[in-house]
Amino acid sequence: MTDDLDPTSPDAGTPAQPDAPSGPEDRSADGERATHRSGFVALVGRPNVGKSTLTNALVGEKVAITSSKPQTTRRAIRGIVTGENAQTILVDTPGVHRPRTLLGERLNDLVRETLGEVDVVGFCLPADQKIGPGDRFIAEDLVEMRTGRRGPRVIAVVTKTDLVNRDLLAQHLMAVDQLMDFDEIVPISAVKGDQIDVLLEVIAKQLPEGPQLYPDDQLTEESRDDRISELIREAALEGVREELPHSIAVVVEEVVETDPDDPFVHVEPGEGRLVVRATLFVERDSQKGIIIGKGGSRLKEVGTQARGEINHLIGRKVHLDLRVKVAKEWQRDPKQLGRLGF
Numbered sequence: 408m409t410d411d412l413d414p415t416s417p418d419a420g421t422p423a424q425p426d427a428p429s430g431p432e433d434r435s436a437d438g439e440r441a442t443h444r445s446g447f448v449a450l451v452g453r454p455n456v457g458k459s460t461l462t463n464a465l466v467g468e469k470v471a472i473t474s475s476k477p478q479t480t481r482r483a484i485r486g487i488v489t490g491e492n493a494q495t496i497l498v499d500t501p502g503v504h505r506p507r508t509l510l511g512e513r514l515n516d517l518v519r520e521t522l523g524e525v526d527v528v529g530f531c532l533p534a535d536q537k538i539g540p541g542d543r544f545i546a547e548d549l550v551e552m553r554t555g556r557r558g559p560r561v562i563a564v565v566t567k568t569d570l571v572n573r574d575l576l577a578q579h580l581m582a583v584d585q586l587m588d589f590d591e592i593v594p595i596s597a598v599k600g601d602q603i604d605v606l607l608e609v610i611a612k613q614l615p616e617g618p619q620l621y622p623d624d625q626l627t628e629e630s631r632d633d634r635i636s637e638l639i640r641e642a643a644l645e646g647v648r649e650e651l652p653h654s655i656a657v658v659v660e661e662v663v664e665t666d667p668d669d670p671f672v673h674v675e676p677g678e679g680r681l682v683v684r685a686t687l688f689v690e691r692d693s694q695k696g697i698i699i700g701k702g703g704s705r706l707k708e709v710g711t712q713a714r715g716e717i718n719h720l721i722g723r724k725v726h727l728d729l730r731v732k733v734a735k736e737w738q739r740d741p742k743q744l745g746r747l748g749f
C-alpha cells in the first residue's frame with residue numbers, strides 16, 4: 408500500500424453553473440430574434456457502446472479517452488458544442504454495469520446522479536448487438552424517472568451503424584422502438600461521422616431556452632491535468648488484457664517548467680522544459696511488472712504514445728516522467744478510492 412498518493416478529487420458530479428458570457432443577440436436572417444437554447448445532455452449506456460467516441464465526434468476534438476476495453480470512462484466528462492442558436496453541454500458517463508467492486512458501485516451511482524441533473528439523455532444502443540438485460544435495466548430507470556414528474560427528454564442513439572447492413576439496422580431500430588417511449592431515435596456512426604450533425608440538431612431542439620453558458624472557444628470543462636492523466640491511462644490500456652485495465656489509475660503529480668540542465672530547478676513559464684510527472688497505480692506487484700515490461704520497454708511505449716497526445720493537447724513538447732506504484736486493491740478500498748478522486 409502506498410501512502411504518498413496525492414489527494415486529487417476531480418469534480419465528477421453536479422454540473423456547476425459557470426459564468427455566462429454576454430454573447431451577442433442571435434438574430435435570424437429576417438431580423439427576428441432567434442431562440443437560443445442551452446442545456447446538459449448525458450450520454451448513457453452499457454460499457455463499450457461508443458459513448459466517448461460519440462462525445463469526441465460531436466465536440467470535434469478528443470475530450471474523452473476511448474478504448475476497446477469495457478468500462479474505460481470513470482468520470483462524468485463534459486464536452487461543449489457551441490452553435491449559432493444552441494449550446495449543448497455533453498456529459499459522457501461511465502458505462503452502466505453489474506458492479507463487482509466499490510469503484511463499480513460508485514460509477515453506477517455517478518450515472519444515476521447525472522441523469523437526475525440533465526435536460527436530455529442520449530441512450531446509446533449499439534446497432535451490432537441485440538438489446539439485452541443491461542439495456543432494459545437502464546430503460547427501466549429512465550422510465551421511472553419520467554413517471555409522475557418532468558424527467559429528461561430521452562433520445563435513443565443507435566451507435567456503430569457502420570457495423571451492420573441496412574436490413575439488420577431496420578430490424579434493430581424496430582426493437583429499439585419497443586424498448587421504451589423515446590422522444591426521438593437517431594442512428595449514427597461516430598467512426599464514419601454519419602448523422603452526427605443530425606443528432607446534434609435533434610438534441611438542440613430538445614434543450615430548454617437559455618443563454619450561452621460557456622465561451623465560444625471552450626470545448627471541455629476538464630482541467631488540463633485531468634486530461635493529461637486520462638491520456639496516460641489511455642496509452643497504458645493499450646495491449647493489456649483481462650482484469651488489468653480496471654486496475655490502472657493515473658495521478659498527475661505536477662506539471663512544471665524546469666531548467667533544461669537540471670530537472671529539479673523550476674524556471675519561469677516558457678523559459679525552460681515542461682515536465683509532466685505522473686504516477687501509474689496498479690493493484691498488485693505482478694501487474695507492476697507487466698506495465699513496466701522487460702527492461703522498462705512497455706512503460707517506454709506508454710510514455711511515447713502518451714507524450715505525443717499531451718504535446719498535441721498542450722501545444723508544445725513536454726518531457727514525461729512516469730512512475731509505477733502498487734496501491735493494493737484500490738478499487739475496493741474506500742480510503743484509496745477517495746485519494747484517487749472517486
Ligand SMILES: Nc1nc2c(ncn2[C@@H]2O[C@H](COP(=O)(O)OP(=O)(O)OP(=O)(O)O)[C@@H](O)[C@H]2O)c(=O)[nH]1
Pocket residue numbers: 452453454455456457458459460461472473474475476477478479480481500501502503566567568569570595596597598599
Ligand atoms: N465500428 C465502430 N466502432 C465504434 C464506433 N463508436 C465507437 N466504436 C468503438 O467501440 C469501442 C468502445 O468505444 P468507447 O467510445 O470507448 O465506448 P464507451 O461507451 O465510452 O465505453 P465505456 O467507457 O467502457 O463505457 C472502441 O473500440 C471504439 O473505437 C462506431 O461508430 N463504429
